Amino acid sequence: MTTDRLSIYLTETRTWFEACIPSIFQSAEITPKLKQAMLYSLQAGGKRIRPILLFATLHLLNKDKMIGLSTALGLEMIHTYSLIHDDLPAMDDDDLRRGKPTNHVIFGEGTAVLAGDALLTAAFEVIAKDPHLDTQTKSKVLGMLAEAAGPEGMVGGQEDDLEAEGHTLQLDDLISIHRRKTGKLIRFSVEVGAVLANATELQTESLIRYSEHIGLAFQIGDDILDIIGDEEKIGKPVGSDLTNNKSTYVSLLGMDGAKEKLEQQVSAAIASLREIGLEDSLLAEFATYLLHRTH
Structure with missing residues (x-):
């Protein structure tokens, strides 16, 4: 369930962003098959949640989205590379x-x-x-992204997720x-928007708390949809977590209990925005959307 305002923003921003993707490789001399493989996954659709969160943060702080393009x-390239590798036989072994x-x-x-x-390295x-x-801002952004995507962030979370297969976690x-695994790149999406917009310390801290709550909410929602989701809408087989013997919020x-935990995270996210007067913003509507998403 989305409000008209959020639905329009999500659609318009995703359409604009996807039209920008081919420009990445226009002047690059890349082996044709490799380029085709990179673009195949990069242009395969998806919700574009991470870029949209970045643009929405800039929008709320009255900054031009071009400064975040x-x-x-780069963020979407890193997310896409992680999906390509996740799907490999050595990891989740997914065909769709x-x-x-x-x-x-x-x-x-x-x-x-x-x-x-190639997507990982080209992102930087x-x-x-x-x-x-400017050079100083680029340096800060690159450092933040490397930390979010690397062994202390997404990759480290993925390794622990692999090691946890077959075990019941606390x-x-x-x-x-x-x-x-999921939350660090989502946090980066919002936090880097605050950095690029020169947000105040209070705004940045509240936005970071918001992003951490929606990062968990997003993953809880994924776990729920893996059980009760529509395979056609999700775009991959349901029940893969059970097949891979993974601990989930549902298990x-x-x-x-998982739905209650999702509601708690969404409420906490909106409370973080209330601290800086953004409880009626697009970011708040996005948090509420996570309660009802179907894919």
Whole structure:
């Protein structure tokens, strides 16, 4: 369920952002098959939640979205590389992603690995060449993104998630994994928006708390949809967490408990925005949307 305002913003921003994606490689001399594999996954659709959160943060702080475009492109490239690698036989071994064959199914495992590697490294190049940011700001953004995506962030969370397969985790351990695996890039999306907009310390701290709550809410929602979601809407088979013997919020708390936990995280996210007078903003509406999303 989305309000008209949020629905229009999500649609218009996603459409504009996706139209910008091909520009990344226009002047690059890339081996054709590798370029095709990179663009295949990068243009495969999806919600574009991370870039949209960045742009929404800039919007609420009265800044032009163009100052965040290169960062948003780099962020989406890193998110996409992680999905390519997640789908590989050595990890989740998935044949479908967003309703389409996964990268390795189309291009082979070797090229899929290299396409992910290429997206990861090119992401930092895109930001480093951003004409809208000064050198000091680029350095800060690159450092933040490397930390969010690397061994202390997404990759570290993914490793712990792999190690946890076949084991029943404590709730605190599951939260720790997801704060890094899913939450760090979502936090980056909002926090970097605050940095680019020169937000006050109070605004930044409240926005960071908001982002951490919606990061967990997003993952809890994914766990719920893995059980009760519509496979056609999700774009991949439901029940994959059960197949891979993973601990989830549903397996630890039950369906009702997981839904209650989701509501708690959404309420806490909105409370964080209330501290800076943004409880009626697009970001607040996005948090509420997480209660009702179907994909």
